[in-house]
Amino acid sequence: MRNESCDIFCNVVDNYGDIGVCWRLARQLANEHGLAVRLWVDDLASFRRLYPEADVALERQLCRGVEVRHWPAAFPAVEPADLVIEAFACKLPPGYMTAMAARERKPVWLNLEYLSAEDWVEGCHKLPSPHPSLPLTKYFFFPGFTERTGGLLLERDLLARRDAFQSNDGAQQRYWHSLGVPELQAGELRVSLFGYENPAMEALLQAWELSDQPVTCLLPEGRSLPQVAVFFGHPAGKTGDIWQRGNLRVHVLPFVEQERYDELLWACDINFVRGEDSCVRAQWAAKPFIWQIYPQHDGVHLEKLQAFMNLYCSGLSQQASQAVQALWLGWNRGDSARLAASTDSGQAWPVFLSCREEVQARARDWAQRLAGNNLALNLLDFFHQVA
Numbered sequence: 001m002r003n004e005s006c007d008i009f010c011n012v013v014d015n016y017g018d019i020g021v022c023w024r025l026a027r028q029l030a031n032e033h034g035l036a037v038r039l040w041v042d043d044l045a046s047f048r049r050l051y052p053e054a055d056v057a058l059e060r061q062l063c064r065g066v067e068v069r070h071w072p073a074a075f076p077a078v079e080p081a082d083l084v085i086e087a088f089a090c091k092l093p094p095g096y097m098t099a100m101a102a103r104e105r106k107p108v109w110l111n112l113e114y115l116s117a118e119d120w121v122e123g124c125h126k127l128p129s130p131h132p133s134l135p136l137t138k139y140f141f142f143p144g145f146t147e148r149t150g151g152l153l154l155e156r157d158l159l160a161r162r163d164a165f166q167s168n169d170g171a172q173q174r175y176w177h178s179l180g181v182p183e184l185q186a187g188e189l190r191v192s193l194f195g196y197e198n199p200a201m202e203a204l205l206q207a208w209e210l211s212d213q214p215v216t217c218l219l220p221e222g223r224s225l226p227q228v229a230v231f232f233g234h235p236a237g238k239t240g241d242i243w244q245r246g247n248l249r250v251h252v253l254p255f256v257e258q259e260r261y262d263e264l265l266w267a268c269d270i271n272f273v274r275g276e277d278s279c280v281r282a283q284w285a286a287k288p289f290i291w292q293i294y295p296q297h298d299g300v301h302l303e304k305l306q307a308f309m310n311l312y313c314s315g316l317s318q319q320a321s322q323a324v325q326a327l328w329l330g331w332n333r334g335d336s337a338r339l340a341a342s343t344d345s346g347q348a349w350p351v352f353l354s355c356r357e358e359v360q361a362r363a364r365d366w367a368q369r370l371a372g373n374n375l376a377l378n379l380l381d382f383f384h385q386v387a
């Protein structure tokens, strides 16, 4: 029986990370923990990219056990839920806040923050912020990588499904087949490439073109596609395109549902990811990955990147730690020189590859270690403590 309710508010700023995280959290709270969840989204078109069955014209629809509501400018009068989550400091509708304050038993109000590995996060996690005029308190809830943070979103059965998939060649073959990608050949390297525009793109593609082993790059349709198309001499590209240059072959994939994207990360040898949610998914995939952080104008993203690299690389040999950091920094700074095609040992890609075994072992331990700190469970514990 669903006797606790939750409203999640999602203002889509850019790309798919905001709605990606909210949709994932909403499904978990509804389907794994039995809450009656309403997900308020101001941009249903972005939501439909993640859930193609969504109807952008509907004010209200039931999607995988979650009531998805359009968040209109003129917000309707609704009874607030027991647990109210504003994602990434989006502003709640004023009328809704007044209704929260009018409830005899006040809702628990959380601001779910962006993910960061910086030290200050532990000190700010769960801090209260009383509303200046209404009898309401908002709490900051920070995801994170250490025990004193809110942890990461992780579905109950995800790691078991990952292990079953990764140990089943037939399942992987069927997956590739469903995407129109041929079976894995001996000696081939499979890399997924989900990123933003990047001045270092050409250098990376050249490194793959000239590499000793065949590289198959799986490229989801999106912001990296125009640059990759130009590398192959095309003005543009589309889903289904296949391009070859030297030892590099690129398959342009459709943007698939989140569960199928997980399978792509599980099936590839190395994953390039970006933003927030795909970065977390790459960590659960337990494969080496390269993270392109969401760029901010003031450059603070590079500090966040460094904070994460410090955590992720601690315990690696000096050589592997340097290899990971050189490649990640080169990719994030758009530094072609570091990623250039030469197989000279000073170049980041081949050096990274030479440490692949160690980085692979780290990826596995890392996922195992983080799995004990589950965001949805932590969030519900906090809700029950405060309520």
Ligand code: TRH
Pocket: 013, 014, 015, 016, 017, 018, 019, 020, 021, 050, 114, 194, 220, 254, 255, 256, 257, 258, 259, 261, 274, 275, 276, 277, 278, 279, 294
């Ligand atoms: O899309 P993003 O760049 O989102 C960003 C970040 O979240 C960033 O932190 C935030 O500040 C900014 O938006 C506003 O990257 P992210 O977070 O990885 O989100 C992508 C989502 O898309 C994620 O849920 C995975 C999903 N996805 C699919 O479902 N299918 C696909 O085929 C692909 C490639 C991704």
